[in-house]
Amino acid sequence: MTVRMLVDGRPGDTVSAQDRGLSYGDGLFETVSVIGGRAPLWSRHMARLAEGGRRLAIPLPDSEVLAKEMRAVVGDMAAAVVRITVTRGVGPRGYAPPAVSMPARIVAAFPMPAPDPHLARDGVCLRVCSLRLSEQPALAGLKHLNRLEQVLARAEWVDPAIHEGLLLDVAGRVACATMANVFAVIGGIPVTPSLARCGVAGVARAEVLATIPAVQVRDLALEELLRADELFLTSSVRGILPVQAVGDRVFAPGPVARAMQRHWRGLGFPLELA
Template identity: 60%
Template sequence: MMARMLINGVASAHVSALDRGLAYGDGLFESIRLVGTTAPLWQRHMQRLMQGCERLRIPSPDPVQCWREALEVSRDMPDAVVRLTLTRGSGERGYAMPASPTPTRVVAAFPPPHVDRDIQAQGMCMRTCAIRLAEQPLLAGLKHLNRLEQVLARAEWDDPAIAEGVLCDSHDRVISATMANLFAVVDGVLLTPALDRCGVAGVARAEVLAAACPQAQVGELTLAALLGASEVFLSSSVRGILPVRSLDERSYAPGAATRQAQQHWRNLGFSMEQGG
């Protein structure tokens, strides 16, 4: 199925070659899971987008307009992933920000990815990636357009049995998977890595933290601690709550924390069988 796309509210598949999103990765994006005409995490997506716009000094879009366009591009799709991309727009050559930017807004709908029932039930196999995420506190947490580290990480393997990779920083602190946030039960405590140095603060991660509060904690997670965890799962606004069955030579089994997070996901209105 071809993606349905609106650019600044107009049906099109083309942006200017001078757009700063293309030239410099100067922008943000949200990948939003829709179930029919509802988006259970819409408010969290909009909150992160607005916070990102403030930090990058990009004029914020109108959430009501974004919602109308999301419904338009996903019309008649029982399930969809809507990607909302916002760039600073076109400008003169050079890194200096335009004095009065005119952002480019791209809203596109895609079919959701398929996630095997076996993965939902028993978990996925993962590996530790060799690439290390660079630390940049000014960009930490944002879902900005530069995903080159993730692209290079995903290029490290082609084994179809490996579904994801663990990304660490230069100090061997675990940050995330390539396309999801990560939770681990360490010494009986549900822990997710702090993202104040690098990484993307996912909306599904925020939802899991809110649902598990005050038991869940945010803090430093070393690779050694992750390998010693009793259970591990990933959170993704698109793919949902995904148990981890193995990491390199270490095996895990989905436990109570994973199953509770999956049940909360279903309670939000997402169907696990639909991939997220």
């Protein structure tokens, strides 16, 4: 795999062993799809990163600096996934943040995963994960560096026919998938789970909310989701994917998912990535 990486603006692939991102997961990251040198959802990524920096009190690099470094690592790659990581930087031992933070930034470009147009057409199969997301409103919605819940959830299956895992919170409410947000169409009305307690507020989710103002953001029980007319997932890398099945419950790609796929292509993402 070809990886192009800048650490604090310089070519390299190492950070200090005392970096708080490594020690405590004290930081944030964004995963940006870049197609033909463009990042169609860049402004949404920067808005989420800024919100994370504000809530965690981590000073952030200027977005123009990040954009310049993104272009540098992408180079002539036709399609890339760029991960931007910002940590609080090196600090003394202990949980107390340093009085003055010196954040570290890592900007790395990876080849875009090989697309599977069949998933965009026919949909993906989900399982309901056993792991339950813990509730922490102070971190809810943020894409912070601690992803252990997602790691454990993804370790629950190895069957290649299962494409994603549905995550519930400790009360059994639907939250999201391991790497995507979820939308259900119930009685003709799109619904997506509230992320006030846990989960990541994805930039593709934000695009859907801006495009379809009628979407309801609310608590969603698993039983209600399984009675939906259609389901689809949203991801900044994988795009808009209809859900074909959740366990034994079978769904068909529906008109809302198809409309959002057309919108996704209109943003500049090719069909096979939708």
